[in-house]
Amino acid sequence: xxxxxxxxxxxxxxxxxxxxxxxxxxxxxxxxxxxxxxxxxxxxxxxxxxxxxxxxxxxxxxxxxxxxxxxxxxxxxxxxxxxxxxxxxxxxxxxxxxxxxxxxxxxxxxxxxxxxxxxxxxxxxxxxxxxxxxxxxx
Numbered sequence: 001x002x003x004x005x006x007x008x009x010x011x012x013x014x015x016x017x018x019x020x021x022x023x024x025x026x027x028x029x030x031x032x033x034x035x036x037x038x039x040x041x042x043x044x045x046x047x048x049x050x051x052x053x054x055x056x057x058x059x060x061x062x063x064x065x066x067x068x069x070x071x072x073x074x075x076x077x078x079x080x081x082x083x084x085x086x087x088x089x090x091x092x093x094x095x096x097x098x099x100x101x102x103x104x105x106x107x108x109x110x111x112x113x114x115x116x117x118x119x120x121x122x123x124x125x126x127x128x129x130x131x132x133x134x135x136x137x138x
Contacts (some may be wrong), residue, residue, distance in 0.1 A: 005046055012050060021050050041070035041079050045086065052090060061090045081110035085122050092129060101129035 005027045011020035024047040031039035048063035064087045071079035088103030104126035111119035 005043055008046055017050050017054055024050060037070050037074055038076060041067045045083055057090050057094050077110050078114055081107045081116060081118055085118060088125060097129050097132045101126060101133060104129055
């Protein structure tokens, strides 16, 4: 499963989103077959990123939401922080700055609590969203 995700990442980085999606779906299928919810959450997150890169924001949001739901079910706070941050980025690109700010705020709180490097990115994204909401249009 991890190998499928890693291969998908390589294809995604090279811009071959079709092949990336193929390997991401393989990873999801394998994780589902063996009942590995943590891996399912990670694999869904990767698939959502592919849709985000394609500009399919509705599908990206739906799949990030699925990944987040699994992470919440497992109590995986690090994955919750990552997926909440990713959902914030999708909402920002959809023009929902208030929703984005809410997600960045939640991601930041989790990332700070866990000492994750993601905290800095979430802090910057939250500042951008808040500036936009206050009329600063960062």
